[in-house]
Amino acid sequence: MDDCIIIGAGPAGLTAAIYLARYHLRIRMFDSGSSRAAMIPCTHNHAGYPEGISGKALLARMHEQARRYGAHCIPRRVTAIHPEDAGFRVATEDAEYRTRSVLLATGVVNHRPKGLLPDVHDPALERGLLRYCPVCDGYEVTDKRVGVIGTSDHGMREALFLRGFTRDVTLIAPDAAHDLDSGCAKALDEAGVARIDGPCGGWAIEGDRLALDTASGRMRFDSVYPAMGSRIRSELAVSAGARADPSGCLEVDDHQRTSVPGLFAAGDVVKGLDQISHAMGEAGVAATTIRNMLDRQQPIRR
Template identity: 30%
Template structure:
């Protein structure tokens, strides 16, 4: 049991849905949104047309966690790898249009995502492609899109106009259609902001899905994190959760199916308990995370660092010799200055 979906439209062999979520754009915002929805449990496809705004940057120097910066292409490659690690897929395919799958519906129950080689039917769509704003032409009136004036109002550096699409947490006026990153009027043109907005959009989409399966109060409780073992559970915990659930989760009118109420209660408990991580598992995940980062580094950089820091590769913790640790705290190898 969990609040995350155990079955989705794309997993139904009788459904016309190819992907639960199609993300248009493989830049910082799109990959961030895709990571969140894939982790939530929706079948996610990123359609990367190769025109990410971040590639206009020579070197990303203000992204938290990279003290000396990181090349834009390397950052995107790490993002693609993370999406795929979480079960999503990234396809090198340019999208030409997003339209209602049913031509007569202004509020579609599915979207047709047209590409240069075919069509993909998605239950929900996240558009994160500032340089391909024309993909929203079929839905321009509904989303109050302003990109039609882009050619006349481009900035001197060729940037699209701002704001692009009015959004509320990434949600547009069209149910099931979201906009992330620079295309939204909620952001500015900075990669860290776009990544954060992509995460916000992915979280909003997951919460919308949960709200549909339960009710909004439950959906708004969804978060994506893990906690130290013992944070939940123990003596009296079930009774405490029951009291909280009755007080915070149930609508005032009480107009809910009782079976749904009990399922939500138990699923939330299972979700809370499932977030707990033992010290051993924390250590395993930390080590795995470090190794995955190493995969993204050039071999010659790793080799030079090992040589400069006198690391013994036979030590399981990457131990250094006494000479290499004798310097002042915080000293860095000469080649890293």
């Protein structure tokens, strides 16, 4: 029986693996290969890398560090978590494993605008023409022309956040006319944020800008931010009995414990800032709590 199975090998999962391996615990880490961090072309927001670092390079370094302590990633998708009296039974597509504890670090998937196909999406993302995290990279669009795809309160809040970096912000409805109450409209007007109805379409990279069609004609931006929410990948924990909020974020206590004893969660699958540093901090808390919990059950001795 493993001491802990980690599901997900993004910044949270890998941080937990490093901690738990260094605690001399028997761990196993599964990953489906779809970490959102791998999509980051270059982050300048992560402390310790003044020249910036790509998400793939950061994950590669973390994998290397985990391997030094015997923590290896198994490229396999987990299909179910089954609580049992002595821990859990974790099922993958071709086998089952028993473990005393589970840490879920499966993250989220951003919703993309309709019609934004990979042949435009991926190059635009790589060039910084398409961005998903204004907390991470709002600085990079300082004084640039920025489009925000979204509406209602969520779209308004993201547009206003970006207004702190540039005067030229346009909020574009993703499907049809905007869905903005009077308070949202007033806040946007006071901030000088333009509003354009959708639908969006005709996505293309034109020169150094990302272009799209709107109800007001074709528009071009230095960067576009989809503000359309995300899908929280919490299904495994919810199916195992863990509580989640209406958006799907797992409910955890101050030590990253879910409502299912022995099942922990860290990173973007938990409600929070959706930042690498925050996910890593949560993983450190979870890993140490797991170690202490297991030690109380059976003292860890060398």
